[in-house]
Amino acid sequence: MEYAVHPYEIEDLQHIADIEKECFAHPWSYDSFCMEYADKKKHYYVAKSAEGKVIGYGGFAHVEDEAHIMNIAVTEKARRKGVGSAVLKALIDCARSLGIKAMTLEVDDSNAAAIAVYEKAGFECSGLRPHYYGWDKPARIYWLRF
Numbered sequence: 001m002e003y004a005v006h007p008y009e010i011e012d013l014q015h016i017a018d019i020e021k022e023c024f025a026h027p028w029s030y031d032s033f034c035m036e037y038a039d040k041k042k043h044y045y046v047a048k049s050a051e052g053k054v055i056g057y058g059g060f061a062h063v064e065d066e067a068h069i070m071n072i073a074v075t076e077k078a079r080r081k082g083v084g085s086a087v088l089k090a091l092i093d094c095a096r097s098l099g100i101k102a103m104t105l106e107v108d109d110s111n112a113a114a115i116a117v118y119e120k121a122g123f124e125c126s127g128l129r130p131h132y133y134g135w136d137k138p139a140r141i142y143w144l145r146f
């Protein structure tokens with residue numbers, strides 16, 4: 001499958017919100033993504049198929065000299081084709097180009113797919129945040145230091 005990763009544009013926001021709804025039990029709304037878009041400290045990338053369809057996205061918040069990954073998601077049909085990893089690489093490259101020193105994120109301890117993607121990219125687990133996603137649903141905290 002052919003695809004390319006680009007910084008997001010305003011016309012991508014509805015497609016991002018649609019993927020978000022497909023992928024998460026508590027999705028961010030279209031309005032939330034509009035607010036992200038207006039915030040110069042937020043950096044998002046989209047993966048688009050050869051036909052121009054948004055098939056994945058991810059973004060981070062630039063806080064001091066760290067990047068906090070907000071989310072990464074790929075439409076179900078486009079998974080296991082390297083799209084999530086390609087979006088993550090774009091975020092890492094962007095963070096490096098901004099002089100950021102480290103990236104961090106929280107991920108559900110039971111989310112094997114996301115954990116595999118982050119670990120493949122070199123992120124290391126630094127511990128658990130108990131009850132982060134609900135009672136008895138801890139988050140793993142990951143860091144990638146440049």
Ligand SMILES: CC(C)(COP(=O)(O)OP(=O)(O)OC[C@H]1O[C@@H](n2cnc3c(N)ncnc32)[C@H](O)[C@@H]1OP(=O)(O)O)[C@@H](O)C(=O)NCCC(=O)NCCS
Pocket residue numbers: 023024071072073074075078079080081082083084085086106107108111112113114116117120
């Ligand atoms: C997590 C997610 C973004 C991964 O996207 P993806 O495009 O399928 O990931 P990739 O194709 O780049 O996968 C890279 C590697 O990660 C591992 N991996 C990916 N999905 C996996 C799965 N379901 N189970 C085990 N390993 C998996 C594999 O090693 C894979 O390489 P391989 O296919 O060559 O074996 C996608 O599953 C998704 O959108 N999930 C729902 C939303 C979500 O949970 N986001 C993360 C929030 S923190």
